[in-house]
Amino acid sequence: MTARDIIAKLRQGQSPTRDELNWFAQGLADGQVSDAQAGAFAMAVCLNGINDEGRVALTMAMRDSGQVIDWNVDRPVLDKHSTGGVGDCVSLVLAPALAACGAAVPMISGRGLGHTGGTLDKLESIPGVSTTLPISQVQDVLTRSGCAIVGATSNIAPADRRLYAVRDVTSTVDSLDLITASILSKKLAAGLQGLVLDVKVGSGAFMKDIDAARALAQSLVRTSNAAGCKTVALVTDMSQPLAPAIGNALEVAHVVRVLRGEERGALLEVSATLGGVLLAEAGLSDDVQAGVDAIDEAVRSGAAAEQFSQMVSAQGGPLSFLDNADRFLPEANVIREIRANRPGIVSAIDGERLGKAVVALGGGRVTERDVINPAVGFSEVVRLGTEVARGDTLAVLHAVRPKDADVAEAAVRAAISTGTTPVEVPALIQEKVA
Template sequence: MSNARAIIAKLRQRQTPNREELNWFAQGLADGTVTDAQSGAFAMAVCLNGLGDVGRVALTMAMRDSGRVLEWDLPGPVLDKHSTGGVGDCVSLVLAPALAACGAYVPMISGRGLGHTGGTLDKLDAIPGVSTQLSERRLRDTIAKAGCAIVGASADIAPADKRLYAVRDVTATVESLDLITASILSKKLAAGLDGLVLDVKTGSGAFMKDMDEARGLAEALVKTANAAGCKTTALVTDMSQPLAPALGNALEVAEVMRVLTGRAAGPLVEIAAALGGVLLANGGLAKDVQAGADAIAAVIKDGRAAERFGAMVAAMGGPVQFVENWPRFLPEATVIREVSAQSTAFITAIDGEALGLAVVDLGGGRAVESDQINPAVGLSDVVRLGSKVAKGQPLAVIHAARPADADRAEAALRRAISTGPLAPATPDLIADRIG
């Protein structure tokens, strides 16, 4: 008979608990048998001593199985994507409907923003009427109608993760590779996926700012997910600057709509095509990754992805004519201020984390989980790394609720964007592929 004290003692002695013990512990997290003190001790022991490859897989599957695991009977593969987080990263809102337009089914369980990174659910919340907390019946109905749904995890999806995550946040154990891997994958695998692609960010706007750390996380995630039976590949992608030229919930939705309606392209389409190409190839919907990427780009360009996005929004309670009339549905800030370059120069560096925190300070993100978000505020028209700006040309546009908020954001923006006389070398958007 397993018990929390014996499992924690094993970990403290650098021994890996077996699968039965980890299953028991995950169930104890879910049903309250394991106390908060024991949860914290477990998290710290894992953080300090690790679980190894076998233990990491066992913990991931135990946390997945602590709640409901969805099953699907659909005429196409069930695919999904996860990003480790960045700024201006609204790829999910482009990729999910594009995958659906290519014949995949996408039950995308997403999260909310915390810290400097934005949350996909918060972005969707900027659309009037949209509900991201759906019952299983309504989730299945949305998938049937639109081919995709972007939703929050229900209480019965990986409940052990919800409990352990809250403990990790207050015990300084968030950074554990084993716990990060189990947390991400337990929720994704509970969605009953046939294939998964991971977008592991590195650079100034990412959590993993070091390339080696990002590769290490990508390798752990891929190895663990594949061992758990889900075909998985990771791309390590650049986050040395915002991916989209907009940061903030309604502003990022607006940028997504410009992409889906053919008014903009750029890095959002490039990353969506790269990630989607991998998924379509792994899911048997494309002969290879390049053919898959071409298919994703095609459905974005010809409007089929926009149709799926509109169907998803309507099925989740949003406006039926959102795609056709999106500018009138999205909220606008009361103070809009252009920040101009003070001299002619090249953009040599962008501190993405600082820009993300500036948006949080505007009210567009959360410093703590209970904070209320203003969906209208943020930054738009942010310059790109390596571009040359003349004196008086805009570096970005601030969208704020009050002039004083805009003043602080302008000061933060000027500190976050570095300029110089020479153009810098710009990193490749996709740095590596694993799996």
């Protein structure tokens, strides 16, 4: 068995066998497969695809290229994954809410990618919090708080880490087969018994149209279920930022207000719906609506807030963070209200433009080595369909320097469109794929 033979097979439109994909994934992990061969493999899959059986085999091969964790807990091990959006801080609400409802949630998350924020970057805006923990310590956090939000260790799906880096420089990122295997290999390595997928669609998402989002959801659900993990996906709206805040510390501040019962809105609705589906699938609620109600009650009662506090503390953060978030979270030097120049109805919001503006402010990465400023971004972002008068606030801008704020303000004004006629705001939950 050689890399050359496997690549030739793919080039001819044939799917490699399970054994061949296992061999190739192990070769990626241990270096036996060269960068050139990895790039050729990715391009062949991107151009010709692999069948459903091959997609499952590639996913499991990349999962098995490293450690597959067996958590020592006496409750169902559940998780959620989002395909990425702007103002999407569902994980910070849902993980502790699920823990309060009887699940163990070892959430292996990622950092910001392109115009979308990363859960790890958001959590690390809390002073002292570490998301780089050995598995033994994650086990301790999980035991203490019911949930942990951490990054993947070098032992989790190393074949995917190698292939992902090659895909990024060979224009093969947008392969449905490779996206599916990449996402699920890391999730399934976490020893999950249930997974809910939040596939975003709209201006702030990677998937701009419903057909592309549906195809990805179907691929992920079929592959994960075939690999032995109960999985359901929801296609959710990203035609505007999910939370009215964009930027790491600003999104955490919004999460705190939700967990303290001070705000509800779209973030809580999507979190509760995703959680309700997952609880029903795992047998922790009688049906989806009962699960939605359980997540909502976990937030209302303060139980989710308590789990969040325990997790933050267990991962090195302040003991009293939830009660004193304003004191602990960093604040930008320049805070400016962006006001409407004319009256109208907010008719469109370009989420990708807003996300890129946050990156330009220093709230995201252009290269892997960039250091994020967690304080910058936008808060109080206006919602679609809102009627605004001249002088009303469209967003509050948080920046380091006045000149940065000037550039960001121009981006906000270009991203938020107003008109004279009412608009139909898309439903938050577009479709369910099971």
